[in-house]
Amino acid sequence: RMHSAEGEGCHRACLDWLALRHKWISSYTPPKWDPAVHPDERQWANVICNAVDAFQKFVEQYDVEPIGIEMEAISTLLGLVGHLDLFCWLTWHGKRVKAIVDLKFVSELLESHRLQMRCYHHCCKANLGLLFHCDRRIGTWRLEQVDLRSGLDDVIAVSNAAKLFVWGEAKRGALVA
DSSP states (O other), X not given: OHHHHXXXXXXXXXXXXXHHHTTSSSOOOOOOOOTTTOSOHHXXXXXXXXXXXXXXXXXXXXXXXXXXXXXXXXXXXXXXXXXXXXXXXXXXXXXXXXXXXXXXXXXXXXXXXXXXXXXXXXXXXXXXXXXXXXETTTTEEEEEEEOTTSOHHHHXXXXXXXXXXXHHHHHTTOSOO
């Protein structure tokens, strides 16, 4: 629970900071420490600070201009719905491109993170998919470009699983049309 809370707190702090910077929100309050979930208030404050500092460097270095933050994206064709952490314009290798950026405050990136990005691409077309991977303990970060055109069989598998889930929920009366 502690690590999950840190990741969620870092995620919220970074995106709220960006929203404030672009005047999408009127004020910013760092995520509150909850001693019932996290035993160390100093560590909590440190990881939030490290994450925001790293994210600010990314935003400056790549001249990030948000189009949407936590933006809902839908593919009715594939039956997919997601919330993009950041849909934006940024400068990549000297060119302005439309990008999907997913923030990850985990120890290592997984193939499921790349698949998530590929699914997002089918919900909201972009020229570039990036995973912003930050070590919240020390504030180091890196970007991983995700090939949005590979792994399409996996995207179709996710689509089929989503459609089967919706079908099953409708069968048992859990979904209302």
